[in-house]
Amino acid sequence: MSIPYDQDPDADLHKPPKVEVALPEIEGGEENLLPISAVQADLKVTFEPWPIQNPTLNPEKVELFWNDAWLTEGQWYSPINPDDLFLMVPQNRLGEGSHVIYYKVTHYNGAVLDSEPLTITIDKTAPILNQTDERLVFPRSVVEDGVTAWYLENNDDKVLAEIPGYDAIKPGDVLTWFWDRAPFSPEEVDSMELSLDDVSKPLIIAFDGDMIRARGDGERYAYYRVQDRAGNKSDDARPVTLTAAAKPVPRDLPWPDVDEAVGLGETISLAPENVALGATVIVPDTFVLNPDEVIWVQWAEPGALGAFRTSTPAPANSRSYAVPKEHVAPHVGKRLPVKYEVVSPKGTDPSAVRQLELQKLNIDRLPIIQCEDRTGGTLSLASIPASGARFKLGTWTLMATTQRITIELTGTNVTGQPIKHTVLNSHAVTSAELISGIGAGNNVTAPKAFMSQLKRDAKFSIKVYVSFDQGLTWPTPGIPNFPLSDDITLVD
Incomplete structure (x- = not known):
């Protein structure tokens, strides 16, 4: 009577059966996992020859047990x-799951001895992708702005994505994983086999820059699938649609515009009356501004009077x-350069220069x-206060404290000779005078003494010169660059 293998572990047992199609063992993997292709037909189980055989004297028999139940047997008479030492497990x-198989040999002399057991694993279930959202998880900037040449340049020439955990x-x-140029046209990128260490970490995959550039710019579809070690394949994950703009394009920074100016060429013209509250420089939106770049607008040559430099758009996030x-x-009355620069940690790119004629x-x-x-068209010398004849000039467009004003009073004396008095000489406009x-x-x-030198019943002139x-x-x-006042007649 034989002793079952699981009741006498110290007995000399035959070597375990073999299933040659079983996959090699890996750390953390299922024991003797069968590929899914191997379970589509009957399974061949082989045995090693035992030391002493003599089936010509008496038949020798091998019985195969499947999960402790007799399954099939074979006998030899010669x-x-x-190569004939095998039995087949029916496909059904x-x-x-896991199955334990062993065999029992009845020798020519009547001795019966079991083999050591062999555990095999059958996996017919495909991986089930994340039920909440199985799509690849890309950096937000990639989803919103696409895969740009700048992004690749600043991220080790690759785009990383995370595969959500799956069942x-x-x-x-x-x-x-795949990077398709058209829907339902699979274009594989790469694959990766998971180790025991990998399964406890985020699943990060990479789309390298060379591949992205090779497949060109445009709308792209990124997704993945999972195949387990047995060969069961998941469905394809739903694709993430991204815009690829990875081909480096020489940067062209065209000249800026001034919103209130007129003209289309390099030189444009601006009427001061159109910028009473200030001017607006418009930077073209024909180029991509990368996340680490800042636009600086330069108004006039740096260091020049009236030069201005800013990186603050108004409104925010615009190019105004x-x-x-x-x-x-x-x-006022001059030509000035207007330009901008794109500044990044890597350097400064200047734009073309616009010439503005104000x-x-x-x-x-x-x-x-x-x-x-x-009084009306006359000025009576007798009505002039002792402090002198008083003059006033209203405010004007673009009046500023950087301006200087000269006022001259001219006329002729009693002998007909021209005389002049400077009422103001290069006077700096004050903040109060702006109002x-x-x-x-x-x-x-103008002093009354000077006014008394002027010829009576004759007109005098007041000239205003402004330096901006x-x-x-x-x-x-x-x-003078301000209106001439020459309609006043001096009388006694």
Whole structure:
């Protein structure tokens, strides 16, 4: 009578049976896992020859047991060919799970001896992807902005994505991921077999820059599938649609525009009256601004009077930049360069330069200086206060404290000779005067003594010259840039 293998572990047992199609063992993997292809037909189980055989004397028999139940047997009546030492397990017995098989040999002399057991594993269940959302998880910037040349340059020339955890993740699972140029047209990228260490960590895969560039720019579909060690395949994950713009494009930074100006070429023209509250520089949106880059707008040459530099758009997140009127005024009647720079930790890229011609103020829209002591078209010498004849000038467009003003009073004396008095000489406009104008405090006067030298019953002139750049440049003498006042007749 034989002793079952599981009741006498110290007995000499035959070597365990073999299932040659079983997969090699891996750390953390199922024991003697069968590939899914092996369970589609009857399973071959082989045995090693035992030391002493003599079936010609008496038949020798092998009985195969499946989970402790007799399954099948074979007998030999003549010398046994080692290649014939096998039995077949019917395909309908190859169910999911772990199975223990062993065999029992009845020798020619009647002795019966069991083999050591062999555990095999059958897995017919495909991996089940994440039930909440199985799609790849990409960095937000990639989802929102696409895969750009800048992103690859700043992220080791690759895009990483995470595979959400799925049901029954096991060592030996193979992850395969795809980057398709068209829906339902699989284009594999790479694959990775999971180790025991991998299954306890986030599942991170990489789409390398060379592959992304090779497959071109445009809409791309990224997804993956899982195949377990037995060969069961999951469904394809739903794709994530991304925009690839990875091909490096030479940066072209066209010149900026000034919103209030007119013209299409390199040189544009701006009327001061259109920028009474300041100018607006528009940076084109024809180029991509990368996350680590900042636009700096430069108004006029750095260091020049009225130069202005800003990186603050108004409104926020736009490409419009406000230039305060104080930085516009010094350039009245001049040409100035307007440009911008794209600044990043790697350097500075300058734009093309726009030339802006800021026109002179329209003299017809400027205030005319007034004599406070006149009556109609005449000024009576007798009515002039002892402090002198008083003059006032209203405010004007782009009036600023960087401006200087000169006021001259000219006429002829009693002998007909021209005489002149400088009422103000390169006077710096004050903050108070920006509101009230020039002379509101009765402090702009021509002495009564000078006024008495003027010929009676004759007209005199008041000329106003304004320098917009702190006195660096002035109108041509005799040609004032503010309206001429020459309609007052002096009488006794």
